Amino acid sequence: MPIIIKYKLTDENGRTKNQTQWGIGVTHAASGIGDLCTSGWIHVYDDPRLAVLLNPIHANFKNPRLWRCQCKGGTKNDKGLKRGYAQVTTLKELALPVITAEHRVRFAILCAMKVYKKRDWLLWAKNWLNKKDRSA
Numbered sequence: 033m034p035i036i037i038k039y040k041l042t043d044e045n046g047r048t049k050n051q052t053q054w055g056i057g058v059t060h061a062a063s064g065i066g067d068l069c070t071s072g073w074i075h076v077y078d079d080p081r082l083a084v085l086l087n088p089i090h091a092n093f094k095n096p097r098l099w100r101c102q103c104k105g106g107t108k109n110d111k112g113l114k115r116g117y118a119q120v121t122t123l124k125e126l127a128l129p130v131i132t133a134e135h136r137v138r139f140a141i142l143c144a145m146k147v148y149k150k151r152d153w154l155l156w157a158k159n160w161l162n163k164k165d166r167s168a
Contacts, residue, residue: 036103038076038115040122041083044095048075054099054122064106064118073108073116076101081129085139086113098126 046054054060066072075090077083080098087096105118141157148154159165 036117038078038101038103038117038120039080039083039126040074040076040099040101040120041087041091041093041096042099043091043093044097046097048091056122056124059119059121061105061119062116064108064116068108068110068114068116073118074103074120076103076115076117076120078112078115080126081131081135082113084129084131085136090114096128098128100124100126 040048040054042048042054048054052060060074062074063072069075077086083098084096087093099122101120101122103117103120107118108116110116138161141160145154145157156165156167160167
């Protein structure tokens with residue numbers, strides 16, 4: 033079975049929802065049943081940058097800590113925004129990636145491009161991403 037590495041955010045005390053404590057070598061398991069944001073799944077991210085970018089709309093930790101973790105068991109995917117696993121073990125604490133305003137704008141444009149298809153806007157968006165047109 034392949035080793036599955038993902039990323040988890042906790043608060044400054046290493047805790048998540050319902051005061052679940054995490055730390056190096058800590059494993060928690062869930063049933064792997066039900067909706068993603070329930071006790072049936074343990075919430076992780078595919079990428080450390082995604083964890084930081086989405087923190088404000090997910091857990092909204094004020095001083096988050098980032099953990100590299102190993103995941104096992106069933107999985108549930110929320111369109112790539114977050115993922116749940118039945119078992120997660122935190123392996124190592126990592127430095128939070130630095131996310132600049134430019135990174136946030138780039139992320140927002142890429143998300144919008146998935147659903148908004150107005151031709152003039154798409155041309156502007158592609159030019160903004162290519163640094164040809166940085167107008168508002």
